[in-house]
Amino acid sequence: MSDRPASTTAATADERPPKPRPAPVPDADSAEYWQAAHDGRLLVQRCTACGNAQLYPRDRCRRCRGAVEWVEASGRGTVYSFTVIRQNYARPFRDQIPYVVALVDLEEGPRCMTNIVGCAPEDVRIGLPVRATFEAVSDVAGIALFTPQGAGATSP
């Protein structure tokens, strides 16, 4: 295709310093979750009443409103769906095009939004087994990215 994304041109012309990934503002629901990801651990919540596991973190269980406890997840999951983003004018993402955005189903049950890193976009498929890798985005927060299980890469 000859009509290259306009964003590619814009990114090339952009001489500002790289913009970091956005960072969340932790609150009472989420501080432990974000801190754990900062420290390289993936937490999910499990209901002490019905046993349902959930993400994102909430005050109580979204299924039965029971109390929840933190459980460290295995970090393993499979790709439920994915897309390759080829147009995004927002920094810092426009500098990373093309990149893979995916929904991953964790072994523990919950589904989460993420990026698949450590492989070429064309190697991503639905059902691909993946494992978590982490990136700090502030002093108190990190985010989970996922990479194919068996891949050597441990960071993006």
Place this chain on the structure above:
Amino acid sequence: MTARRRQAVVVGVATSDYPHLPGMSEYGVHGQAADRALADAGLTFADVDGLATAGFFPMYATMVAEYLGLHPLYLDETNTGGSSFEVLLEHAAYAVESGAAEVVLITYGSIQLSQMGRRLGTGGGGGGGFAPGPSVYDSLWGNTLVGNYALAARRHMHQYGTTAEQLAAVAVTMRRHAGTNPQAQERDPITVEDVVTSRLVADPLHKLDCCVISDGGGACVVTTAERAADLRSAPVYVLGAAHATTHHLNMSAMPDLTVTPAAQSGPAAFARAGITPAEVDTAQLYDSFTITVVLTVEDLGFCEKGEGGAFVADDGLAVGGRLPTNTDGGGLSACHPGMRGMFLIVEAVRQLRGQCGATQVPDARIAVAHGTGGMLSTGATVVLGREAP
């Protein structure tokens, strides 16, 4: 003698000028559409005692009321994204049927194209921007509005074998309908090949799988059948309506990416109208993306789950096809100013009045308008009829 039940009807519809309105204010678009819809109904602002509209800040309806010089007794600004105007019409029907209002004016106005330019893919749900609250759990990874719908499209392809060519067929039919609409933003015919070879925005969605970005608006006037008796045009009856939601902007919170809220709102609306999908003569379906339409025809029950690709292919949505859809050219080609739901109502009413010219569905008696909002987050179905229930 028992009192006859009050029956909601639509007595006036209009679109504003579109798709390019340089220099016009957002509120001026509301005003132009309102003037035209009231004139279509043979009513004036003095007859209006209810106002419903949706926009992107709190107290929006109050702002529009102030601008239009209205002091309504009934006010509604429920915002469910693109499906807002179907919800507002449902609410307005309840209002006039309960006696809370006599004449409800529903208006929409947007200058999205003039304001934002053609920056597809940077909108809500990602792109590094922050929507409020828990939206952060999806927005940190750089997904885009198109990307969210692409996730649904990819999953549907995986589960049901839906092809890019089948999705493309939706865009091709909408463009053909747009070719008969002098106001449509894009009117030149396209082929399936054109769609699948257009630039990928977020795999598997190409540029031509995405709606246009426009300026524009519309309005409709809702009252009772009794009040409509001495008005100029034949009333269109609100036979039944319902709405539903599965999540806000987080696709990770959507239980099944191949099942939209239409699976709830559709059956509920059809039951309230006392009809089946087979009785529908024409559908005006939210077409933010080609995949939106494929999911919607399945969820509303026009075909089985998973068969939407085959249903829309081979002119299935064209006039004369399985389900004549978006006869004005839809959001994919005619006009998409951000929340297109009002246009669906206007076109459905025009079909039932026989005013659609080259894309008129012969003897259309029952029409469905179905809006989809957010990231497949909300669905609202309205069943309209030419004859009293």
